[in-house]
Amino acid sequence: MSERVNVSFFQELMNSIAEQSRALLPKALFGAGGGESIEVLSRALMSGRGEASGVAIARQLLIQLKKAAAEERLQFYRFLADELQPDAALLADAARDYLDHPSDKTLAVLQNAAYSPRMEFFRRLNLAPGATGEIVALRADLVRHLKSDDTLAAVDRDLQRLLTSWFNRGFLVLRRIDWQTPAAILEKIIEYEAVHEIRGWDDLRRRLDPKDRRCFAFFHPSLVDEPLIFVEVALMREIPDTISAVLDAHRDDDDVPPTTAVFYSISNCQEGLKGISFGNFLLKQVVEDLVRDSQSLKTFVTLSPAPSFARWLDRVLAVEGDGGLSSDDRNVLAKLHDPRWVDDVLRDNGDAEEIRPILLSLAAQYFLVAKSADERPVDPVARFHLGNGARLERLNWLADTSERGLREAHGLMVNYRYELSEIERNHEAYAQDGTVAASRSVKSLLKSGSKVKALADAPDFLALPSARKPKRDRPPEAE
Structure with a gap:
């Protein structure tokens, strides 16, 4: 609770700064009718303004992007791809200088020349209150355009690199999800479940039964009520061979402790964090927590x-x-x-x-x-x-x-x-x-000497399902 209060206080403070600073912004940033041009705001954000006005510009830019039509956002992504690039001439000169005179000094000059202005742009955009979640959502929208416009790939690479640093394991918080968890988060667990659909509140309650079920999720301090990834666990006495044995069965005999923890559903929750892996950290920490709470557990398996x-x-x-x-x-x-x-x-x-x-x-x-x-x-x-x-x-x-x-x-x-x-x-x-x-x-199931041709290319979906409830008429992004 204190974590949520602290974040809320900080966001209110930043909102106040942004509101006061907006009045100081140049009139040139405002178009006819008080609307701001996304491109003009983007250029202003990259100018050498003070921190307070930068917060106001970043906030207004996010507001405009949220209101923008799909084509306007696509033009914004193209602007980032075309104009916010390292200076090619400076980069070439710095590279030649380093090759001719390798040293810490020439390496630093080369690194500065190679640094993408898009990284700095998103860093400044993140000054706005609540910006981290908006930027994650922005990347989810960007990813949808990649197949039809490969010029945007460089923008996505820069943004993914930045999000990887923002969402590294050191910032993540593991929380157990139970029936006392706030309803807003429980609703998102139902929505984001991508492996075995949760059919309403009664089904969710069964999956959170403290007797033989566990659910854990990773959260980020900037997204207090938004799970990043969660895993559902069944505590059993044997390795299951059907999903019905997991979803439908519950232990009746409390005197016989469980010996097997079954990870039967792992779901990514944010499409904008596609390609950023949390699952390996999640499973390892969940195993540690389960062993600490129930020493009878000896076997850890999935049903995938x-x-x-x-x-x-x-x-x-x-x-x-x-x-x-x-x-x-x-x-x-x-x-x-x-x-x-x-x-x-x-x-x-x-x-x-x-x-x-x-x-x-x-x-x-x-x-x-x-x-x-x-x-x-x-x-x-x-x-x-x-x-x-x-x-x-x-x-x-x-x-x-x-x-x-x-x-x-x-x-x-x-x-x-x-x-x-x-x-x-x-x-x-x-x-x-x-x-x-x-x-x-x-x-032993392999036929001796019999191998069919490996015909399939790597599937173009992730190892973990991503965000929102998947459409049931097409394959999800996997476990």
């Missing part, structure tokens, strides 16, 4: 989706004559196109059950063999957990029979295991040469 497996398999099947698949295998897998195939399996239809060994073998190849252009696993969730030092523990057949689970992965889900004594070794092996740590049971 495989969001691009079905698409990868479609590409594999589209290649005629692939040596890894026989014609019989292809005929069996063709049954996946029948939406009733799961019903047949659940009714113990022997023909449909033939899919299981073939699908699991292909899934093992998907995780252990298929690589993207950077020689890392194709699956975005696997890249995240393996990069954090987890082990690929188990592939679970028909673990998620929801419409989305079947569409994205034919029902497949994965357990990644965080073995505390192996995390550092697994992380180093993965970082150095892409080694995938996997259990013997997963490796």
Whole structure:
């Protein structure tokens, strides 16, 4: 509470400064009807004005950007890309001078010449009260334009670099989310959940049950009521192999303590922080907190989706004559196109059950063999957990029979295991040469000598889902 009061007091103080300083701004900043030009305000912000007037300009610029139409904001991003660049001539001279006379002095001159004016622009923009959240939202809007206008990539790189420093781990605060958490934050947890949709307040209450559920989120001091990322945990007595065992089941016997912590949903909350990783820090700190509160916990695993497996398999099947698949295998897998195939399996239809060994073998190849252009696993969730030092523990057949689970992965889900004594070794092996740590049971699913071609490029989505409730008619950005 004191943290929220302090931030509120500071913002009110900055608002007061901005209001008083606005009256001192030159009339040239104001257009007809009192409206300010975004470009004129941007140039004024970069001028050598005092701190107080800079706060007023930054505040007014953010107001104008918020009111601006999409095309106006796009023109603003192009202005940043075209005009706020290092001076090419000065940079070339400084580079030649450093190469001819390398020293701390010439290096400092080179570094100053190479420093992007856009970095300084956003630093000054952040002087306005409440600016950090507005800048994060601005980047979310910018990212949406990148595919259609690649000239904006340099702006995004500068902004991402700046946000990475503003949101580094030292500034983040881990808070447990429970039923006593302010309603405004709980509403955002419902909204931002991107893996297993929270269906209203009753569903959320079940997921926050203090008996066998935990939820933790990272916050930033400048965004007190905005979670950056959160993880949902189920405390169980065994490693689950279906999502229903996690979402629907609750422990009844309080006398038997839980032994297994299951991370079943990790959601990024801010699209504007795309590409800035918080998940590895979050999981490590949550494990520490869980162990401190419940010493009976010995096993730490996830129950994770495989969001691009079905698409990868479609590409594999589209290649005629692939040596890894026989014609019989292809005929069996063709049954996946029948939406009733799961019903047949659940009714113990022997023909449909033939899919299981073939699908699991292909899934093992998907995780252990298929690589993207950077020689890392194709699956975005696997890249995240393996990069954090987890082990690929188990592939679970028909673990998620929801419409989305079947569409994205034919029902497949994965357990990644965080073995505390192996995390550092697994992380180093993965970082150095892409080694995938996997259990013997997963490796045994690979057919001897059989490898389908690694057809898939790296999926263009993150390892963690991002902001806002995802549209249910298209794949989310993964776990």
